[in-house]
Amino acid sequence: MFLDLEVNNVEYYGAVASPRCKDNYVVMEGHAIDYEPYQGEVKFTRFESREDSLERGWLTIPDDVWLLVGHNLAFELDWIWEQHFDELSKFVKRGGMFWCTQLARYRLTRQEEMYPKLSDTAIHYGGDPKLDLVQAEWERGVLTKDIDPVMLRDYLVGTPDMEGDIGNTRIAFYGEWVEATERGMVQAILEQNNALLFNSVCMSNGLKIDIEVGEDNLKRLEKRLAEVEELLKEQQRLSGISEEGVRAFKFGSSYHKSAWIYGGTYRYDGRVPSIDKDGNYRYEKQSVVFEEGSKDNYLVVEGVEDLEEYCTSKGFNPTRFVRGKNAGLIKVERVDSDQVRMINGKIDEDLKGVISLKEYPQEFQDGWLAKNRNETVLACGSPVLSTKEGAIEELFNRPETSAKGKEVLTLFREWAILNKVIGAFFDRVEYYANGDIKKRSGMFQYITDQGLIHHSLNNTATKTGRLSSNKP
Numbered sequence: 001m002f003l004d005l006e007v008n009n010v011e012y013y014g015a016v017a018s019p020r021c022k023d024n025y026v027v028m029e030g031h032a033i034d035y036e037p038y039q040g041e042v043k044f045t046r047f048e049s050r051e052d053s054l055e056r057g058w059l060t061i062p063d064d065v066w067l068l069v070g071h072n073l074a075f076e077l078d079w080i081w082e083q084h085f086d087e088l089s090k091f092v093k094r095g096g097m098f099w100c101t102q103l104a105r106y107r108l109t110r111q112e113e114m115y116p117k118l119s120d121t122a123i124h125y126g127g128d129p130k131l132d133l134v135q136a137e138w139e140r141g142v143l144t145k146d147i148d149p150v151m152l153r154d155y156l157v158g159t160p161d162m163e164g165d166i167g168n169t170r171i172a173f174y175g176e177w178v179e180a181t182e183r184g185m186v187q188a189i190l191e192q193n194n195a196l197l198f199n200s201v202c203m204s205n206g207l208k209i210d211i212e213v214g215e216d217n218l219k220r221l222e223k224r225l226a227e228v229e230e231l232l233k234e235q236q237r238l239s240g241i242s243e244e245g246v247r248a249f250k251f252g253s254s255y256h257k258s259a260w261i262y263g264g265t266y267r268y269d270g271r272v273p274s275i276d277k278d279g280n281y282r283y284e285k286q287s288v289v290f291e292e293g294s295k296d297n298y299l300v301v302e303g304v305e306d307l308e309e310y311c312t313s314k315g316f317n318p319t320r321f322v323r324g325k326n327a328g329l330i331k332v333e334r335v336d337s338d339q340v341r342m343i344n345g346k347i348d349e350d351l352k353g354v355i356s357l358k359e360y361p362q363e364f365q366d367g368w369l370a371k372n373r374n375e376t377v378l379a380c381g382s383p384v385l386s387t388k389e390g391a392i393e394e395l396f397n398r399p400e401t402s403a404k405g406k407e408v409l410t411l412f413r414e415w416a417i418l419n420k421v422i423g424a425f426f427d428r429v430e431y432y433a434n435g436d437i438k439k440r441s442g443m444f445q446y447i448t449d450q451g452l453i454h455h456s457l458n459n460t461a462t463k464t465g466r467l468s469s470n471k472p
Helices: 050-056 073-083 085-093 101-108 118-124 132-139 149-157 165-182 186-205 211-238 243-248 254-262 307-313 362-372 389-396 403-425
Strands: 002-007 026-032 043-046 067-070 097-100 264-273 283-290 298-300 333-340 342-351 373-377 383-385 428-431 437-441 456-458 468-470
Touching (some): 002 073, 002 149, 002 165, 026 149, 067 165, 073 085, 073 097, 073 101, 073 186, 097 101, 097 165, 101 118, 118 165, 132 149, 165 186, 211 243, 211 403, 243 264, 243 342, 254 264, 254 403, 362 373, 362 389
Parallel strands (some): 002 067, 067 097
Antiparallel strands (some): 002 026, 026 043, 264 342, 283 333, 373 383, 428 437, 456 468
């Protein structure tokens, strides 16, 4: 039995088309059952709502079907476990087997083709390219339920002139079966599909998260991270970094960390004096009133609302307009203050470095630099050197490293570990200046309303054939 589902695609806790999202449902189901190769009619059913798909049902596996085939079959299995658990369980219990054409192609290419696409796999065995129009609709954000039904049907079922997903899956399967038979790999691929089935169960069940414990852990970790950062800032002050430089230091910046640890120009964003084309400082303007008959004596009136009362209180006789519509009123002028105008710019501080590599044996220097020198450079032209865990660990363990150096490296290592743990396991959000989300990381962002994380176990993602995971 060849099976393919076209489902609604509202994002749900990191998943593009999760069956656990109440806005998602099977929009169109397509299948074919072959008792002889290429003989089964391709059939389809369209559903108009989630309620419609659940009420009518979209999966029946006949008792004489022994093999269920799909491309990226883990996706279909996730939907089946969620909405047709009993049907799939019955199939598995009577010895039903599975064949994912994506996984088979991945294995047959010795893991050279990772995440092989259906169209590429089918074309290899004589199939047709997929209908790009539907893919284009998805790419521009159109929901599956809103795609033209005829277009979606042709994408799934095919036309007299072109195979759809079901037909291409069938062509890919028979081509793979022949190739796998010739190479003695049929049993191995079937066993790999058993593993895929198990992985689909894991993903469907999800990971139960104790949110309360997690939140307590996060508070504890963030508290310690803040403490470590303060200790590092104190070390920066002791090493001669200005207070402005301490405030601007970015612990996630390889440039900043390299400049402080190994020495070099520490460049950061700050406020710098505004200078004219002749190299002279520009000054902030201020509002003043001059004394009658004088250009030397004046009274600063910046922010003053009642000039008459203010001048009277100061015993000051201000210059006034002689004629025009403002005649008799106090004349306010804008002049340079003694405050230099500050603008956003770059500030450079030359740092000696906590670690001096020159103090280490030449052989060690050469080996360490070969591994830890980046192609990028600081403002002074010296290379950015690694501050990753391995590099720091190697320096920490050297007898030439001073006690002060080890103190700073210890704090850096702890900061890196805390930062990594918080970023990996919790919900960390970075924002742009306008409030939009720039980056989001951490396991907790994927926790559903049921307190579960439905992770992704990837069966075709590595050159080694190992399983991989994402989100998280």
